[in-house]
Amino acid sequence: MSDSSKFQNGLPDGWELVVGLEVHVELATKTKLFSASPNRFGDEPNTNIDPVTLGLPGALPVLNEHAVELAMRIGLALNCSVQPCTFHRKNYFYPDLPKAYQISQYDQPLNVDGYLMLPGNVRVEVERAHLEEDTGKSTHFGGAGGRIHGSEYSLIDFNRAGVPLVEIVSRPDIRTAEQAKQYVSELRAILVAIGASDAKMEEGSMRCDANVSVRRFGDPLGTRCEIKNVNSVRSLGRAIEYEARRQVDILETGGSIRQETRHWDDAEGRTHTLRTKEDADDYRYFLEPDLVPLAPDAAWVERVRSALPALPAARRALLAALTGADVEGEAVSVVVERGQDPYVKSVVDAGGEAGRALVWVQQSFAEEGESPRLPAKDLAALTVMEREGKITATQAKTVLGEMLANGGGDPVAIAASKGFEALDTSSIATFVDDAIAAQPDAWAKYCAGEEKAAGALVGAIMKASKGKADGKVVTAMLQERRGS
């Protein structure tokens, strides 16, 4: 571990954070994992149900082939091996678990032994990614803290029961809260890119539990606590940092960590005990006798593998190479996440300036989808005008706004109609000298090193030039005259 990590996570010197993540994602199938009821979020409660979903006596599960295919996509995108697998029953009583067992995968999961790369060449091993069914959703009324115990009554919505999930389990390879956030963000980007899930943490279609422990550098792994109820990437970082600090405080005062499941309270910014290891259910896993083993043949696996789209990491690398931007920078990651990297490429293919195209798409295309309405050749023409110094960045932004509003247009014509043209250097120099003469106080302050004072001068120059002076040129001239 590099030195710098010692000072991350807000931990005292010498302590190392160790995190493994269990991420559940709902698959974007039309129907449930074992029945024909719709898999749809937000419907009237208890409308997407059937005998299988409700666990009625005599109802039997039938595996959804599309769910298997999406699960295989996830496994292959995470560099896993797809293997013959079986389903098990995980037995426990809870009102939103209709059969009193969850059909899951146990010792023979579909996907095993993959990995995910994070920025800085950090490799996080993926132990497994297995299929299972979701539970219903309980809401508890009255009593304390929205929990079933002590509540007056509870309502259950079984629309979610039987929705296909893939649980992706990482090895404890994560060393900072930042890496944990990067892992979840990257995983989310992959899931969306391959069409496996919409992966919305706020809607619960992506849920994340963190196994957190701390140790002194070089020591064996410490006792871990599992943190539940983390509902956003930001909360994940906060929860991990809080939990790590809590554990270090206990250990530094001579205490020991109890293995337990803890609940993250986002409002309070702390975790508290949900249940200890002693209270944990004995799930009595055994092979699900209502299903047969699943052994995807090699041809099916290859079909799924070859149909996988380019993954975000590869697309970021391509976009960075095309535009000269930082592969780990925000512009590249935002544009790839929006799926607009092919658009940037088409702007470049139409003769556009790659770097400027990336910037404009990042800054002004947030509302556009994967296929922006603006023809690539129009944006290309705009970036060419900028390159040739025919228009300032501010003017270009106005022109682009109009092009986007109209779904296209010739930037040369739009700039002309607005009287936009970039001023030549000698004209700008006149405006600069006029401004210095008009505001001697501001000039004096600026010369004394007060950078903020430049604002008044630049403002005056821009006003006088009707916005046609290029801001960068103006600033450079002011600095030149000050002698800095």
Add this chain to the structure above:
Amino acid sequence: MSDFGTVASIAADVASGRASARAILEQHLVRIDTREGEVHAFNLVMRERALESAAEIDDRVKRGDNPGRLAGVPVALKDNMCTRGVDTTCSSRILEGWKPPYDATAVKKLAAEGAVFIGKTNLDEFAMGSSTENSAFGPTRNPLDTSRVPGGSSGGSAAAVAAGFAAGSLGSDTGGSIRQPAALCGLVGVKPTYGLVSRYGLVAFASSLDQIGPFTHTVEDAAILTEVIAGHDPMDSTSIPQPAPDLVGVLGAGVKGLRIGRVADLPKGADPDVLARLDAAFDALAEAGATIVDVRLPSLSFALTAYYLIAPAEASSNLARYDGVRYGKRVAAGDINTMYADTRESGFGDEVKRRIMLGTYALSAGYYDAYYGKALKVRRLIADDFARAYADADVILTPTSPSVAFRFGSKTDDPLAMYLCDIFTIPTNLAGHPAMSVPFGTGQDGMPVGVQVLAPTLGEATMFRAAAELERAV
């Protein structure tokens, strides 16, 4: 053989117009009115619905439409098969009042061939038992001698056919629950190959062992009902993906050249009268041209123990859904855990609780390997034994039940004695093979004795050939 009409004769009479479905139904309803009070075969007699179905069949015949292979045949259904809108109780208080919103696949297939459902029959609660004494609604009596049990768990389905309340019935067989009551009531009873008949809509006891099959008076009737209910069902993942076999067509083929296996190391426990009838069965088949060969099944002595770990383990999970939350009985309480406990305490009978506890224990952390895990290994050994035996034999004959029908209460205080009733039937379920019981004369006190014909996976055709020969030889 009985004086009541057979499935084949009733269907032929109704289809040809010689008899109306309504008249046939009324004959059966009269018998029910006369004897049901004493026998208690039914949890529910579906009088009105049956009259409606019979009228519909008669209309079809009048219109000249095909009324189906089972036109107007009164059929009784074990009360663990889902019937849309009709109470399905499993003879348990915990399901009282529950009406399924769908039909079991086997039920649908019978209805599509014109069967008339006459009622839902009594059983040991959730099919757990060998005498039908474990029903929450009181025992069923053997129509041949009402001081004796009809066997179980499908005792109601057996009694209904034996008493002439129905021409045929469906039962379910997890460890012998069709074959043993068939033997005790003098009927033909079939447990098909696991996966031949869809389990969709059969309330699960032990999913890897349960299989639906018929009770009838004749081997031909059993073949007809098996053909109707068999075949692939996409709603059951364990259903075998192939069409129903032709069984009626093989009944006259005889047994010339067939190799009939005699188990040289048959587990002890069968009564002498039962073993005498088994010997007679071998003689009859030999006389008809079959060869008798000795086979060995050394793992058979472990079958009962393995079964009483595997079946309860699956049952403990299958029956966990009866929690008072969504349907059936609920005992109100102040918190969820008390509600669960009170509902299950009052909803389940003793035998069901015994098996849930046994199964929960067998699957628990620290005990799984020693109990459930080991039982699975025994299951494998039994399948291996059978595979070797079937290299030498086409079918195997054993007793069905160690004894003729016993008297009420004689085994109720001793669960182990009751469990031993299934010693000859259980291995088939563990192996997933087909087997059937055929009446073959009488034993002690003139009560019927059944001979069991066992066959390898999907060996139904050969099994029925041998069974038909035994029937001819009685």
